[in-house]
Amino acid sequence: LSERQRRPLRRQMQMVFQDPMASLNPRMRVGQIVAEPLEVHGLARGKQAWQQAGRLLERVGLSAQYLNRYPHEFSGGQRQRICIARAIATQPRLLVADEPTSALDVSIRAQIHALLRELQREMNMTILFVTHDLHAVQQVCSTVVVMYLGKVVESAPVDQLFAAPAHPYTRALLDSVLEPTPSRARRPRSLPSGDVPTAVRVPAGCRFHTRCPYAQPRCRAEEPALRAMQGEHRVACHFPLAGR
Template identity: 50%
Template sequence: MSTPLLALHDVSRHYRTQAGTVRALDGVSLAVRRGETLGLVGESGCGKSTVARIAMRLISPDAGRVVLDGEDITARRGHALRPVRSRLQMVFQDPAASLNPRVAIGRALEEPLIVHRRGNAAERRERVAWAMARVGLRPEFAARLPHELSGGQRQRVAIARALMLQPDLIVCDEAVSALDVSIRAQVLNLLLELRQAFGMAYLFISHDLSVVRHMSDRIAVMYLGQVVEIGERDAVWNAPAHPYTRALIAAAPSANPAARTQPRALLEGDLPSPLDPPPGCRFHTRCPYAAARCREAAPELREGSPGHWVACHFS
């Protein structure tokens, strides 16, 4: 098997607060292959954004390793991360918050080239014009400030900025959740077109399973800081092996409810607190199939069928 582009190996991250220790991630392992889109789904608070920030090396894990193209980058700091930054880019959920309100769009797009010392002034202007054209922004937008653009246009700016250094991987952290439905479809299609044109990979993070299904080659499902299922998109969607995945799919809105592949079985109870996760399987407090074993021993990810992994004692 070829070396994955980006891999997280047994990564954990805990946050110490006045109320106690928040176990945001516990032993998460993921791999993104070259040119693929790996979708990451789960309820709010399950640790998806922490995965994104660790993958980007914006924060460091407490344990585990981050490996880029076969090279361990976990211990890199400061200037040693500069070559990594050009290969990994991120599109955040709120484009208004991720763009400097006092900096014109053209300058915001040029800044990555300046920081990484790419090209002269004329070449950088040409690159900015190219990126704006690729994401469907008119040339005159280069002189505008972010507040003069719509939400969809600002997110296109964020995508264009991520393209400036021609990265190998773009992490999209809830990149379309703040957009109107019609604009959301345009941005999703734009991301698909850019992937086809440039062969980049995506780590696509969302709580919306239907969007992830549309975008992804493989899907990973997280629950309370752990990966509970991962596999090829159609295998996870059509034959989910974990009861949490089945509940997520059953709860997803459908234009044709009669065509549902999973019976509708809504979860009972609230998501447990990451300050005090349940012992054993973390899902056992909401699982209709939980047994004594589930309350005592945490299941490990096992390969049930080729490429389809699940953490469940009874999968």
């Protein structure tokens, strides 16, 4: 695509990064940071862009009086709200949130998760939420895609995946989360053994077979395709789990 063709796509796709301090220009005022995408895409300029930036700050739970402040004057959670305000300025259809709360205190994470859910409903946009935090997945996501060594191994609606994982790696992920009350554990924990192979030289066949407790000869020779199970549930496994 040419630059002219890519520009409208950029307006429809925005991103929130993991480290809010590293993704904000320390020499720019917050108002300039939030107004910048409006001006770049020709949505507003000058005073109008500044006023719109104030409304965007209020939309993410900050005061418009913060427009003249600099990023270092805010807490980590507030800086991430500024990043979110900048990202939604162009009213994108897709928001990529790459570990947006992993650098924040636990007490702040739930607030950011709630904000993302609220914005998703209000703006009717898709959020691609990248995370290793399974609690965050339950709080934010409606559909989950599980990847191992760069390959999708399972996808399903969030409730279905947490209740009945079909891939051994997905079950291992869920079992790695500590149960507050061990006596209430639903099943024996199934944790993989061995080291994670390098992504540069992935194993032949199923990429998880070197660590899978259910691996069979077929798993070592043939890479499984992603296939449909029940409803929207899909799994890449020759021998999906079924009540094991």
